[in-house]
Amino acid sequence: MGIGKGFSNWVKGMVIKKILKDLPKASRENLINLTKMAEWIAPVEVDKARIRFVRDAFENNHPGVEYAKKILGKFNPKVRDKFATNLMLNHMLINDEIRERFKVEKGFQPPMTILISPSMKCNLRCQGCYAADYQKDDELDLGTMQKIVNEGKEMGCSFFTILGGEPFMYTHLMEFLGQNPDCYFMIYTNGTMLDDAKIKELVKLGNAAIMFSLEGFKKETDERRAPGVFEKVMAAMDRVREAGLLFGYSCYSTRYNVEQIASDEFIDLMIEKGALIGWYFLCLPVGKNPTTEYMPTPQQRLYLKMRRDHIRDTKPIFIVDFWNDAPWVRGCIAARQFIHINHRGDIEPCVFTHFSADNIKTSKLSDALQSPFFKALKNRQPYDDNLYLPCTLIDHPYVIRDVYNETHPKPTHEDAMKLINDPKIKQELDNYSREVKNLFQKVWEEDVGNGMWKVMREETRKKRAGEIVE
Numbered sequence: 001m002g003i004g005k006g007f008s009n010w011v012k013g014m015v016i017k018k019i020l021k022d023l024p025k026a027s028r029e030n031l032i033n034l035t036k037m038a039e040w041i042a043p044v045e046v047d048k049a050r051i052r053f054v055r056d057a058f059e060n061n062h063p064g065v066e067y068a069k070k071i072l073g074k075f076n077p078k079v080r081d082k083f084a085t086n087l088m089l090n091h092m093l094i095n096d097e098i099r100e101r102f103k104v105e106k107g108f109q110p111p112m113t114i115l116i117s118p119s120m121k122c123n124l125r126c127q128g129c130y131a132a133d134y135q136k137d138d139e140l141d142l143g144t145m146q147k148i149v150n151e152g153k154e155m156g157c158s159f160f161t162i163l164g165g166e167p168f169m170y171t172h173l174m175e176f177l178g179q180n181p182d183c184y185f186m187i188y189t190n191g192t193m194l195d196d197a198k199i200k201e202l203v204k205l206g207n208a209a210i211m212f213s214l215e216g217f218k219k220e221t222d223e224r225r226a227p228g229v230f231e232k233v234m235a236a237m238d239r240v241r242e243a244g245l246l247f248g249y250s251c252y253s254t255r256y257n258v259e260q261i262a263s264d265e266f267i268d269l270m271i272e273k274g275a276l277i278g279w280y281f282l283c284l285p286v287g288k289n290p291t292t293e294y295m296p297t298p299q300q301r302l303y304l305k306m307r308r309d310h311i312r313d314t315k316p317i318f319i320v321d322f323w324n325d326a327p328w329v330r331g332c333i334a335a336r337q338f339i340h341i342n343h344r345g346d347i348e349p350c351v352f353t354h355f356s357a358d359n360i361k362t363s364k365l366s367d368a369l370q371s372p373f374f375k376a377l378k379n380r381q382p383y384d385d386n387l388y389l390p391c392t393l394i395d396h397p398y399v400i401r402d403v404y405n406e407t408h409p410k411p412t413h414e415d416a417m418k419l420i421n422d423p424k425i426k427q428e429l430d431n432y433s434r435e436v437k438n439l440f441q442k443v444w445e446e447d448v449g450n451g452m453w454k455v456m457r458e459e460t461r462k463k464r465a466g467e468i469v470e
Contacts, residue, residue, distance in 0.1 A: 032058050047096065049455050063316040074274070076244030082206035083246060086184040091159045098156030108369060109378075109470040110155035112333075115340040115351055118145060118173070120165040124190055126225050138344050142172045144361060148341060149180050151365040158183045162208075163351060165343070168193040177205050186211060188250055190225065191233040199243050210240055210247040211279060216260040217269075234273070241274035248277035253304060254294040255283075262307035264315075271317050280304065280321045284352050284393055285425060288415050292428045295394070298436040302443065305388075326390035327447075330456045330463075331382030334392060335374040336470050339365075346412045349377055353392060354413035355404065373407040378470045382460055386444040387453065389437055393419065397429040 035055040039048050058065055075083070102110050119139035149160065160183060167173055167187050177185060185208040194210070202208055215221040218230040240247045249270055251261040260266055261280070270278060282301065283294045296304065305324040312319060329337060335349035342348060346356035347368040358368035368374065377392065380399055389395040397419070403409075404420050411417050418425050447453060462468045 047092070063314065074244060075246065076203050076206070078206035079203060079244055079246055082184065086182060086207050087159060090182060091184060095156040095158055102155050103469060106366065107469050109336055110369065111157050111339050112337040113159045113161055114148060114152050114157055115161040115163055115338060116145070116148060117163045117165060117340070117342050118167070119170040120343045121169040122164060122166040123169065123192060124166070124225050124229070139170065140343060140345060142176060144345060145172065145176050146179065148360055148365070149183060155366065160185050162187045166190055166193060168198060174198070174201050177208055181207060183207060188213060190229065191236040192229060194236045194240070196239065199239055199245065202245055203243050210245060211250045212237060212247065213250045215252065216257045216266060220257050220260060237273040237275070246276060248275045248279065250279040250281065253280050253282050253296050255296045255300055256294070258296050258300045258304055262304055267311055267315050267317065271315065275317060277318045277320065280319065282323050285419070285429070286352050286354060287413065290415055290418050290425055292425070292432065295432070298432065298439045301436065302439055323390060324388060327387035327453045327456055330459050331387045331390040332392055335369070335377045336381060342412060348412060349374060350392070353400065354411060354416035355409040356412050357407065357409045373403065373409040376403040376407050381470070382463070385460060386441060387456060388440045388444055394429055395433050395436060397426065397433055
């Protein structure tokens with residue numbers, strides 16, 4: 001790195017740290033000016049567009065602004081500095097330039113984040129969890145975990161999501177976080193093993209955010225997970241909040257809980273607890289004996305979108321609806337902006353897509369990203385001009401069948417092949433995909449008519465024209 005580039009990155013770091021340090025006490029006018037500074041240092045247009053979205057919230061006095069100021073003011077200083085330096089500066093800005101350069105030099109898009117399930121060990125046995133059916137003896141050793149980080153950083157990725165199983169049952173977790181002080185981690189946990197000692201260590205490290213998994217209130221969470229789990233999660237949230245850690249929650253949306261997890265009462269509880277972010281994922285027919293029984297209906301999926309819009313407009317919390325927010329990232333991001341590495345080292349395009357052509361123990365990440373399997377997926381993305389229909393498995397189920405028959409990846413779960421050759425599952429998914437397309441087509445046309453998604457629609461056009469490489 002040249003002197004000029006190093007100085008530029010130092011300036012960016014100072015700007016970001018100032019933004020986060022001043023945010024709790026900043027006036028509305030200063031916040032708006034800070035977003036203008038952030039837009040100035042953002043390297044690519046997509047990031048600039050997202051910053052403008054944040055500025056609109058400031059200009060319109062969104063309730064989330066005061067909430068973010070309040071929460072950031074309670075962060076432990078080490079946690080706030082690591083969030084500013086590792087995630088916002090290193091990963092989002094400096095590494096964005098590395099990723100762009102890598103894409104130009106190598107001819108394909110490196111991932112924005114890498115999901116890792118180092119172990120499938122778990123102290124719970126949740127109904128419908130795909131992780132429960134894996135062998136528990138296998139787990140990634142510390143050397144393999146570090147190989148993932150090192151190769152990710154070479155491509156400009158220093159943001160890693162830790163899944164499982166239960167991450168806090170992975171023996172080397174804290175050591176792994178500690179030996180990567182320049183990276184940022186997001187850890188999805190059931191919350192039952194997060195004791196005071198672990199919280200103290202996480203604060204000391206500062207480079208990890210905690211996402212607590214919930215199914216809704218006490219009845220729904222305890223029914224799927226185990227009696228007493230809900231109260232344990234609530235207590236863990238209190239301890240994490242008081243310690244000054246960044247945390248949020250994650251919900252697995254089923255046809256039996258969508259209305260509850262998107263309700264004002266549930267959202268208000270999460271706000272009261274101090275959650276900064278909420279993640280919503282659709283239940284999919286994966287794991288042992290896959291079934292569509294628990295999937296939200298297309299109508300419930302649209303309801304979740306409408307509730308998400310209402311929550312964003314009126315509640316002081318940031319919600320990510322993984323399917324309905326797909327237009328922000330131009331549809332499916334599997335094999336493109338994120339990948340998943342399971343406990344055996346299999347490199348999968350997505351945590352729900354249980355097929356692999358490579359293993360991290362014998363392959364480089366950069367080689368896996370160029371495998372015929374991954375290329376076949378990326379070449380087809382986005383699968384539809386309607387970016388509300390992103391998913392390889394449920395919105396366009398023919399894609400995973402065609403790609404499997406074309407490239408023959410290895411199934412990484414014993415029942416993964418049922419998505420390819422089980423007549424009942426195939427028919428159910430085909431029916432679902434037709435229904436969801438009919439329902440969301442009007443939604444997309446209304447958005448386009450209102451001038452929305454211009455940047456991503458233009459990127460879609462460029463991709464179709466071969467002007468974007470992935």
